[in-house]
Amino acid sequence: MTATFQETLAMRAWKALDTVVDPELDQSITELGFVAALSVTPIESGGHEVHVLLRLPTYFCAPNFAYLMVADAHDAVLAVHGVKTARVELADHFASEEINAGVAAEEGFGSAFPRQGVGTDRHALEELRLTFRRKAHLACLERTCRQLVRAGWQIDALADTTIGEVPDSPERESLLRRRAELGISNGPEAPLFVESTGERVSAEQLPAKLRFAKAVRISIEGNSGLCRGLLDTRLERMAEEAQG
Structure with a gap:
């Protein structure tokens, strides 16, 4: 194989990594x-073997997130023709040794971290992914509803609102992506305010559910802001060290 082929393969591997998304920040790991x-x-x-070096924002990023x-x-890379x-090697993380070994052996998160009390197979990893997706869906739902309330919608009316009635916006598009990830219908007649399972939330339950969704959204945004800042600081420090 020629060097050109290797370069092309590297480009395709990089493109595959574009599909790996931080489940809370809704951005790819390359971005x-x-x-x-x-x-x-x-x-x-x-x-060919493809070697990927990952570096997360901090040394103490949650091990379940890092493993995911x-x-x-x-x-994603292994699926490339x-x-x-x-x-895939995780660097500069307190649990990098356990995580790298666990992923290389294609074991579940629980095998690498038996004290966490989760399963040891790939099913457990899918459950972990689902947990992050459910939190992200709640945050996107709250952002969309907050936008509607600011536009004059009544909170109790949100229980009967359908996806087709929600005006186009970046918040709506983000919510649609999150619903699709969870297998929730995005048809125009599908209810807007649903549980992560797709079950409609009643008008009586909605205010409390909306408050909880707000708390989740604030937590995610606080965490993401901290992570972005720490990542920028880490990258700036590495650039300075590289320059001498």
């Missing part, structure tokens, strides 16, 4: 700057 390096190496038996990012990056093996 967020989590991918520190990517290289392609031929394998004597045929095919590494596992999803591994699966021409990639025989994928080696």
